[in-house]
Structure formats: structure tokens, C-alpha cells
Amino acid sequence: EKGTYPHFMLKEIDEQPFVIRKIIQKYQDETSGLKLDDDIRRAMLEADRVYIVACGTSYHAGFVGKQLIETLAKIPVEVHVASEFSYNMPLLSEKPLFIFISQSGETADSRAVLVKVKEMGHRALTITNVPGSTLSREADYTLHLYAGPEIAVASTKAYTAQMAVLALLAFDTAKQKGIALDFDPIQELSIVANAMEVLCNQKDEMEKIAREYLAETRNCFFIGRGLDYYVSLEGALKLKEISYIQAEGFAGGELKHGTIALIEDRTPVIALATQEKVNLPIRSNVKEVDARGANSCIISMKGLDQSGDRFVIPAVHELMTPLISVIPLQLIAYYAALHRGCDVDKPRNLAKSVTVE
Ligand code: F6R
Numbered sequence: 001e002k003g004t005y006p007h008f009m010l011k012e013i014d015e016q017p018f019v020i021r022k023i024i025q026k027y028q029d030e031t032s033g034l035k036l037d038d039d040i041r042r043a044m045l046e047a048d049r050v051y052i053v054a055c056g057t058s059y060h061a062g063f064v065g066k067q068l069i070e071t072l073a074k075i076p077v078e079v080h081v082a083s084e085f086s087y088n089m090p091l092l093s094e095k096p097l098f099i100f101i102s103q104s105g106e107t108a109d110s111r112a113v114l115v116k117v118k119e120m121g122h123r124a125l126t127i128t129n130v131p132g133s134t135l136s137r138e139a140d141y142t143l144h145l146y147a148g149p150e151i152a153v154a155s156t157k158a159y160t161a162q163m164a165v166l167a168l169l170a171f172d173t174a175k176q177k178g179i180a181l182d183f184d185p186i187q188e189l190s191i192v193a194n195a196m197e198v199l200c201n202q203k204d205e206m207e208k209i210a211r212e213y214l215a216e217t218r219n220c221f222f223i224g225r226g227l228d229y230y231v232s233l234e235g236a237l238k239l240k241e242i243s244y245i246q247a248e249g250f251a252g253g254e255l256k257h258g259t260i261a262l263i264e265d266r267t268p269v270i271a272l273a274t275q276e277k278v279n280l281p282i283r284s285n286v287k288e289v290d291a292r293g294a295n296s297c298i299i300s301m302k303g304l305d306q307s308g309d310r311f312v313i314p315a316v317h318e319l320m321t322p323l324i325s326v327i328p329l330q331l332i333a334y335y336a337a338l339h340r341g342c343d344v345d346k347p348r349n350l351a352k353s354v355t356v357e
Pocket of ligand 1: 055056057058059101102103104105106107110153154155156237238241353354
């Protein structure tokens with residue numbers, strides 16, 4: 001039930017700090033670090049390449065998963081949209097491991113790939129919020145998200161839960177491989193949960209940003225580099241699906257190769273700046289769009305912020321930034337939809353789980 005909340009989406013956004021703490025509680029083990037099935041550990045150790053397959057928001061979490069697994073566990077990862085994979089299958093490595101990411105565990109496009117790769121004799125792990133779901137039953141292994149039921153059509157808490165579980169999996173694999181890391185995922189996730197709480201208490205500010213930038217507009221661009229780019233894709237998806245504003249996420253450096261032609265006077269451009277190594281380059285991209293009249297809004301992270309940034313999120317480990325930078329974007333999308341009188345929890349033309357291919 002929604003309780004005192006006007007919408008499930010807002011309730012689910014607010015639940016994110018609790019979901020992260022629940023994940024910590026479920027996966028933490030006092031002695032060896034993390035509680036993870038030995039079969040999953042073995043599958044990760046044996047894989048020469050990981051193929052992440054998913055749709056929509058779960059696909060966006062997959063990109064962050066790639067970064068986490070490659071950075072921490074040093075296994076190459078490819079990320080694929082499920083509906084493309086079956087018809088346009090990449091050349092597979094010798095010992096692939098498939099990871100299906102799916103909130104519902106019922107997405108038909110993802111299932112079609114699972115059936116195919118099982119027929120080919122490959123192993124599959126499903127990361128899902130619904131343990132008894134089809135994708136969970138049909139895969140060899142399951143990791144549970146513990147996010148609780150997600151009712152709003154727009155996925156929020158499942159996305160952050162997916163990235164948290166992927167971080168734990170990446171870290172655990174690194175540890176099993178004997179890779180020395182100065183990264184304690186439990187500690188980093190606790191910092192994330194606290195930062196999420198801070199952000200969830202700044203809703204007035206998000207409502208203001210939505211009003212200032214999105215009240216009248218037909219379109220909106222989200223830009224970022226590296227992990228911020230992946231979050232830009234998710235920010236754009238959230239905004240378009242519930243507010244019907246045409247929105248696109250772009251890699252900051254790619255804008256000038258065509259898309260910048262769309263920037264007009266007052267076009268909103270929301271830029272993320274949470275990664276030290278791309279902090280200056282993304283700011284030059286903002287200058288480029290400003291010079292064409294854009295109404296830019298920089299959301300940066302404490303420590304990398306500069307005067308004039310519209311909003312500053314608390315500092316977390318750089319690999320963890322997507323878990324918190326997405327919260328302002330979820331809230332901005334929510335308020336933009338609310339201001340336009342849209343049905344936030346049940347946007348037109350969409351269903352919570354997509355069970356047709
Ligand atoms: C976006 C959204 C969809 C789902 C996609 C995959 O807010 O909810 O893009 O993420 O349909 O669904 P699952 O994760 O259930 O496989």
C-alpha cells in the first residue's frame with residue numbers, strides 16, 4: 001500500500017536507503033565477507049567473459065555492472081539489449097557466463113535469450129526482485145534484489161538494488177580471484193544509503209529544478225561521461241516514460257557529432273559531473289551547449305563541484321555514484337510528470353512487466 005504517499009513511485013524512491021541496508025544485511029557475512037552461493041562463485045571464476053542481457057532500466061543497470069565487474073574482478077563484460085541479442089548474436093567466447101538482470105523476472109525478451117543460451121549449453125545467472133519468477137526458475141543461479149514489491153511502472157528502487165548486488169558480485173569475484181582491493185563494498189554501500197537519505201530529504205529542491213527547467217519544454221537532454229553517461233540514459237528514460245517529454249541521454253563528447261544541432265534557445269540540458277577524470281571534459285561540453293543557448297543544469301558531486309552548479313550530491317566512492325546520482329533524476333522526472341498532470345504510476349502505453357516479445 002501507498003500509505004501516506006500520493007504515488008507508489010515516490011514511496012519507492014524513498015525506500016531506496018532501506019533497500020540498500022537490506023541488501024547489506026542479507027549479503028553480509030561476519031566471517032568471510034559476503035554470503036554468496038559457491039556455485040555462483042565458481043561460475044564467475046570459470047567465465048572468460050560475462051554477457052549481461054536485459055531490457056530498459058535493467059539494461060542501464062547492466063552498463064554499471066560491466067564497469068564494476070571489469071574494474072574490480074577483471075573479467076571482460078558485454079552488455080546487450082535482450083530483444084537484439086537473439087537476432088544479432090555476438091560471437092561468443094569459449095566460456096561465457098550469462099547474467100540476466102530483470103526486476104520482474106518475467107520479461108519475454110530476456111526469457112527468449114535465456115532459453116536460447118540454455119539450449120546452447122551455457123550457464124546463466126538471474127538477478128531479480130522476484131525469486132520464483134520464470135527467469136529465476138529457468139536460470140542455473142539466482143541473486144535476489146530484496147527491494148520489496150515495485151508497483152510503479154517506472155522502475156526506481158530495483159535499479160539501485162541491481163547496481164548494489166552487481167557491486168557485491170564484482171567485489172566477491174575479485175576476492176575469490178585474490179585481487180587486492182582497497183574497496184569494502186559493505187562500507188561503501190552504507191555510505192550510499194546515508195547519502196540516499198540526504199537526497200530524499202531534498203525533494204523541494206528537485207521540484208524546483210523540475211519547474212525551472214521542464215515546465216514548458218518539449219524536449220530535454222541528459223549528458224555525462226563514463227558512469228555518468230549510463231545514468232544519463234536512465235534519467236532520460238525515467239523522464240520520457242512518465243512525463244512524455246522527449247528526452248535523450250548522450251555521452252558528453254558525442255554531442256558535437258550531430259546531436260548538438262538540436263540545441264535551441266532554452267533547451268534544457270542536465271549534465272552529471274560525479275567522476276573526477278571527466279569532470280573538466282563534461283564541463284566543456286556544458287559550455288558548448290550554453291554557447292548555443294541551452295538552459296544547462298549541472299548536478300555534481302561534493303569535492304568536484306564548482307560555483308554555479310545547480311545541485312551537489314554527497315560524496316561517495318566513484319564506482320558507487322550511479323546509485324545516488326540517479327535519485328535527483330528520478331525525482332526531477334517525478335515532479336515534471338506531476339506538474340504536467342500525468343498519471344505517474346501508470347504512464348500511457350506501458351505495462352509493469354512486458355511479457356510479449
Ligand atoms: C523503466 C522500466 C522498464 C523495465 C524493463 C525491464 O522504468 O521499468 O524499462 O526496466 O521493461 O523490466 P524487468 O527489469 O522486469 O525485466
